[in-house]
Amino acid sequence: MVNIRDVARYCGVSAMTVSRALNNSNQISQATKEKILKACEELGYRPNFAARSLVTKKTNMVGLIIPDITNQYYSHVSKGVSSYLSLQGYGLLLCNSDRRKDDEIRYLNFLAEGRVDGIIILPVQPRKEDYEGIAKEIPLVMADNYAEGLDVSFVGNDNYHGASEIISHMIKQGFKRIGVILGHSSSSASNERFKAYKDVLKKNNIELDNEIVLNSNATFEDGFNLTKVLIEKGVDSIFAINDTVALGVVKYCYLNNIRIPEDIGVAGYDNIEQSSMLPVPLTTVDQNGNQLGKVAAETLLNLLADESTVPKKIILKPKLVIRKSLGENI
Amino acid sequence: MVNIRDVARYCGVSAMTVSRALNNSNQISQATKEKILKACEELGYRPNFAARSLVTKKTNMVGLIIPDITNQYYSHVSKGVSSYLSLQGYGLLLCNSDRRKDDEIRYLNFLAEGRVDGIIILPVQPRKEDYEGIAKEIPLVMADNYAEGLDVSFVGNDNYHGASEIISHMIKQGFKRIGVILGHSSSSASNERFKAYKDVLKKNNIELDNEIVLNSNATFEDGFNLTKVLIEKGVDSIFAINDTVALGVVKYCYLNNIRIPEDIGVAGYDNIEQSSMLPVPLTTVDQNGNQLGKVAAETLLNLLADESTVPKKIILKPKLVIRKSLGENI
DNA sequence: CTGAAAGCGCTAACAT
DNA sequence: ATGTTAGCGCTTTCAG
Numbered sequence: 001m002v003n004i005r006d007v008a009r010y011c012g013v014s015a016m017t018v019s020r021a022l023n024n025s026n027q028i029s030q031a032t033k034e035k036i037l038k039a040c041e042e043l044g045y046r047p048n049f050a051a052r053s054l055v056t057k058k059t060n061m062v063g064l065i066i067p068d069i070t071n072q073y074y075s076h077v078s079k080g081v082s083s084y085l086s087l088q089g090y091g092l093l094l095c096n097s098d099r100r101k102d103d104e105i106r107y108l109n110f111l112a113e114g115r116v117d118g119i120i121i122l123p124v125q126p127r128k129e130d131y132e133g134i135a136k137e138i139p140l141v142m143a144d145n146y147a148e149g150l151d152v153s154f155v156g157n158d159n160y161h162g163a164s165e166i167i168s169h170m171i172k173q174g175f176k177r178i179g180v181i182l183g184h185s186s187s188s189a190s191n192e193r194f195k196a197y198k199d200v201l202k203k204n205n206i207e208l209d210n211e212i213v214l215n216s217n218a219t220f221e222d223g224f225n226l227t228k229v230l231i232e233k234g235v236d237s238i239f240a241i242n243d244t245v246a247l248g249v250v251k252y253c254y255l256n257n258i259r260i261p262e263d264i265g266v267a268g269y270d271n272i273e274q275s276s277m278l279p280v281p282l283t284t285v286d287q288n289g290n291q292l293g294k295v296a297a298e299t300l301l302n303l304l305a306d307e308s309t310v311p312k313k314i315i316l317k318p319k320l321v322i323r324k325s326l327g328e329n330i
Numbered sequence: 331m332v333n334i335r336d337v338a339r340y341c342g343v344s345a346m347t348v349s350r351a352l353n354n355s356n357q358i359s360q361a362t363k364e365k366i367l368k369a370c371e372e373l374g375y376r377p378n379f380a381a382r383s384l385v386t387k388k389t390n391m392v393g394l395i396i397p398d399i400t401n402q403y404y405s406h407v408s409k410g411v412s413s414y415l416s417l418q419g420y421g422l423l424l425c426n427s428d429r430r431k432d433d434e435i436r437y438l439n440f441l442a443e444g445r446v447d448g449i450i451i452l453p454v455q456p457r458k459e460d461y462e463g464i465a466k467e468i469p470l471v472m473a474d475n476y477a478e479g480l481d482v483s484f485v486g487n488d489n490y491h492g493a494s495e496i497i498s499h500m501i502k503q504g505f506k507r508i509g510v511i512l513g514h515s516s517s518s519a520s521n522e523r524f525k526a527y528k529d530v531l532k533k534n535n536i537e538l539d540n541e542i543v544l545n546s547n548a549t550f551e552d553g554f555n556l557t558k559v560l561i562e563k564g565v566d567s568i569f570a571i572n573d574t575v576a577l578g579v580v581k582y583c584y585l586n587n588i589r590i591p592e593d594i595g596v597a598g599y600d601n602i603e604q605s606s607m608l609p610v611p612l613t614t615v616d617q618n619g620n621q622l623g624k625v626a627a628e629t630l631l632n633l634l635a636d637e638s639t640v641p642k643k644i645i646l647k648p649k650l651v652i653r654k655s656l657g658e659n660i
Numbered sequence: 661c662t663g664a665a666a667g668c669g670c671t672a673a674c675a676t
Numbered sequence: 677a678t679g680t681t682a683g684c685g686c687t688t689t690c691a692g
Contacts, residue, residue, distance in 0.1 A: 003669055014679045019671060029677060044467075049444045050384040051669030055684050059380070061423075061445075070409050075400045082399065082426045086433070091440060093391075094424035096412045103416070110421060113379045115391075137374075220603065251607055273550065274604035277581055333685055344663045349687060357661060381685035385668050 002045045011039050022047060053114075062300060063111035065095045065104055065121040071244060072272040073289045074122065077144070080293025081120060088301055090117075099124050099217070108134050118300045123147060125186040139303045143296040146188040153303065153311045155296040159189050162285040162318035163196035163239075166267050169283070170237055171204050173326045175265050179235030181226050181245050183218040190218075190241055193269070197239065216245065223248020231258070237265030237326070243272040243284055250278055250325075266325040281323035292316060332375045341369050352377060383444075392630060393423040393441035395434055395451040401574060402602040403619045404452065407474070410623020411450060418631055420447075429454045429547065438464050448630045453477060455516035469633045473626040476518040483633065483641045485626040489519045492615040492648035493526035493569075496597050499613070500567055501534050503656045505595050509565030511556050511575050513548040520548075520571055523599070527569065546575065553578020561588070567595030567656070573602040573614055580608055580655075591657040601651050611653035622646060 008015045013032065020028045021036035039045075053059045064081050066074050082092050093116050095107035101124055108131075111119055118139035123131070126147035134140060135152050143155045170178055180197060183190035194213070201208055212233050216222035223245035230238055240246035246268030253260055260266050260280045268275055271286035295314055303309050338345040343362065350358045351366035369375075383389045394411050396404050412422050423446050425437035434454055438461075441449055448469035451461070456477035464470060465482050473485045500508055510527055513520035524543070531538055542563050546552035553575035560568055570576035576598030583590055590596050590610045598605055601616035625644055633639050 001669095004671095005669080015669090016671075016680080017678060020678085023671085027677060032677080046439075046443050046467075048384070048669050050380045050389070051684090052671080053684095054378070054380040054384055054669080054686085055671050057684080068409075069399070069412065070402070070405045072400070072402070075405045078424075079398075079400050079426055082424065083428070086426075091445065092424050094408075094412065094422050096409055096416075096422075098413070109376075113376050115379045115421065247604065247607055254607070274577065274607070277577055277584070277604070277608060331685095334687095335685080345686080346663060346688095347661090350662085353687085359661060362661085378685050381668090382687075384670090384685080385687045387668085 002043050003048065004045070007036065007039055007043060007045050010043060011036050057114075059115065059117050060089060061091045061093055061116040062297065063093045063095060063107070063116040063119045065097055065107050065111075065119065065123075067097055067099045067122060067124050069094070069096045073242065073270045073287065076289030077122065077293040077296075080290035080295075081297045082293075083290075084294045084297040084301075088297075090301070097124060101125060101130075105130060112138050118304050120296050120300055125184055126150075126188065127186070139300060139307065141296050141300040141303065143292060144189065148188070151311055153299050153309075153313070155292060155299055155314045156316070157189070157287045157292065158315045158317050159192035160196045162269065162287070162320070163193035164200055165320040166269070166283070166285050167197050167200040167239065169320060169322065170239065170265060170267055170326055171200065171206070173261075173265065175237035175326070176206060177209075177212065177234060177236045178265075179212040179230035179233065179238045180214065181223060181230070181238065181240045181249070182213065182215050183241045185215050187218075190215075193241065216241070218242055218245055220244050220248040220251075224252045227252040231264070235264070237261075237267070239267045241269060243268035243270040243275045243282060246275070246282055246284070246325075247278075250280075250282070260325050261327040265327065268325075271321050276323065278325070280325050283323045283326045284321050285318045286321050287318040288316065332373050333378065334375070337366065337369055337373060337375050340373060341366050387444075389445065389447050390419060391421045391423055391446040392627065393425060393437070393446040393449045395425045395427050395437050395441075395449065395453075397427055397429045397452055397454050399424070399426045402604075403572065403600045403617065406619030407452065407623040407626075410620035410625075411627045412623075413620075414624045414627040415631075418627075420631070427454060431455060431460075435460060442468050448634050450626050450630055455514055456518065457516070469630060469637065471626050471630040471633065473622060474519065478518070481641050483629050483639075483643070485622060485629055485644045486646070487519070487617045487622065488645045488647050489522035490526045492599065492617070492650070493523035494530055495650040496599070496613070496615050497527050497530040497569060499650060499652065500569065500595060500597055500656055501530065501536070503591075503595065505567035505656070506536060507539075507542065507564060507566045508595075509542040509560035509563065509568045510544065511553060511560070511568065511570045511579070512543065512545050513571045515545050517548075520545075523571065546571070548572055548575055550574050550578040550581075554582045557582040561594070565594070567591075567597070569597045571599060573598035573600040573605045573612060576605070576612055576614070576655075577608075580610075580612070590655050595657065596655040598655075606653065608655070610655050613653045613656045614651050615648045616651050617648040618646065 004015045007018045021033045097104040120141050122144040128147050128149045141153045214226050227249045268282045268284035271284045275282035334345045337348045351363045427434040450471050452474040458477050458479045471483045544556050557579045598612045598614035601614045605612035
């Protein structure tokens with residue numbers, strides 16, 4: 001392995017001069033700089049990452065902890081993060097928590113060993129205690145799902161707004177007994193959407209029936225399985241916590257010859273690519289995952305540039321996408 | 331920041347003893363080990379990654395270069411890699427090349443700075459020259475898409491087999507003028523599938539018409555746009571290089587009231603989750619992305635454990651998934 | 661079982 | 677504009 005001293009010797013200069021050439025210092029003449037850069041090429045020299053970051057205390061890496069990379073929404077968030085980081089010369093250390101708390105914590109500690117300059121986390125079932133320790137050690141930005149009472153920057157979506165819009169639309173379309181498949185009870189996204197559901201129902205004088213409000217792990221399988229339960233309880237429509245769950249609902253209906261929207265209305269959330277291509281295209285709420293990822297990365301990099309920045313909350317507005325799964329638009 | 335010497339001082343031992351305690355050495359008494367581990371907890375000590383890897387020349391990191399993380403197949407490959415690595419105590423440095431050659435090369439050099447112990451790459455338009463240099467510097471496993479003539483391990487899918495199966499099925503279903511939307515002309519996957527297409531046509535005495543064989547960037551948009559072209563050329567069916575492209579085909583048909591499979595047959599490749607939930611479920615070929623990712627990661631880690639291992643090619647067999655987009659099964 | 665010395669490859673700070 | 681010195685935090689090697 002060729003190191004900086006080999007290059008220095010080869011060029012008849014000191015290691016320091018080579019270092020300056022490589023770091024675009026202006027304390028070096030153009031001539032020597034060019035000579036050195038050429039020598040680096042010839043010798044196949046590459047600066048050693050570990051040595052460099054040991055002294056600079058910088059890694060130019062960001063850690064991203066995400067619940068499930070195969071979920072389309074999260075994959076877009078990841079891409080948004082990745083693209084922005086790449087543009088700024090940063091690398092991405094991806095941690096797929098697989099929606100498991102213990103893996104999430106394991107990754108948090110793994111990252112905190114100085115592997116990255118900062119962390120973006122989309123937490124599962126967030127609890128304040130899990131992050132306040134880490135957040136003191138390393139710059140942290142929370143995204144998508146919020147841990148109440150934690151003093152860190154957060155980038156999220158306006159879940160209350162998005163859910164209000166779609167539930168209002170459902171009622172306008174004539175649905176009265178709206179079943180809900182929520183996520184986990186500790187998910188802030190799920191809770192905020194549920195709150196909107198309750199508020200909109202009340203505003204429309206529809207009584208809340210907790211029998212038709214179900215929690216789930218927000219998977220396709222749960223969507224499929226819980227649809228049976230809800231239909232047995234006589235719902236006329238289902239609001240799913242995301243499109244993947246809605247796809248499960250649709251599949252159940254499809255296999256059981258239940259027509260959408262004639263027999264049952266279906267609403268999703270996320271506007272994943274395929275939701276527009278179902279037998280009956282899905283009415284849903286569009287959250288721009290790519291944008292969320294980009295803004296989260298931007299927020300973290302700003303924090304890295306100036307650690308005294310005060311934590312801020314950025315809430316992105318999602319938008320209602322009306323298709324046919326709740327009937328024709330009036 | 332608390333370092334190993336702080337812990338040593340606190341415990342009244344040498345730094346070396348602390349190091350031994352942390353690395354599960356057996357050259358240390360149980361008592362001191364426990365005392366030290368407890369002290370680490372109390373002081374909030376974390377071993378420094380850069381310092382450690384500077385001396386051990388190990389990062390316990392693997393780099394993954396992938397064309398597009400938002401593509402469902404690639405996201406499953408990523409998850410397969412991630413899960414296996416995590417199990418083995420490795421971290422994942424994810425590089426989304428965005429199907430751009432220049433970004434891919436940039437990432438390759440970025441990773442080769444000693445950021446990772448090895449690299450898994452799913453190359454775009456692979457050319458031997460791009461990888462042979464890097465492969466000498468750092469263990470490399472190629473996956474999904476192969477660069478001919480390169481002496482590195484490869485994990486891929488049997489594209490010839492998969493495409494043969496589905497084209498044969500198309501012909502059996504009565505289609506005679508089968509349009510094709512390929513990927514890029516330098517993609518080995520695309521080339522192998524095209525070869526199967528030609529061979530199966532010949533075997534069935536159907537003349538090849540290059541007019542209805544189109545290259546593309548393998549995107550949803552390309553699928554949508556090229557369908558118009560193919561239909562104008564009078565195809566009775568379309569074989570798309572992947573399900574995402576097929577979804578584009580389906581969308582075009584859907585918007586133009588072209589019935590599947592009555593007016594046109596559609597075949598995909600990849601078996602993405604949503605392909606079973608289209609208006610007419612898609613007949614496709616299932617490649618287990620998760621498995622491919624796992625095997626690629628396994629291959630790389632074996633190589634890291636013993637660098638003298640000879641490169642090997644592992645080819646996974648995909649399987650035909652018959653649904654309704656090519657008509658009812660006979 | 662424990663410790664002392666040396667050094668991994670680089671850059672910050674201070675010379676010149 | 678260039679060089680010297682020192683040291684980042686850890687582990688390897690060798691000694692005891």
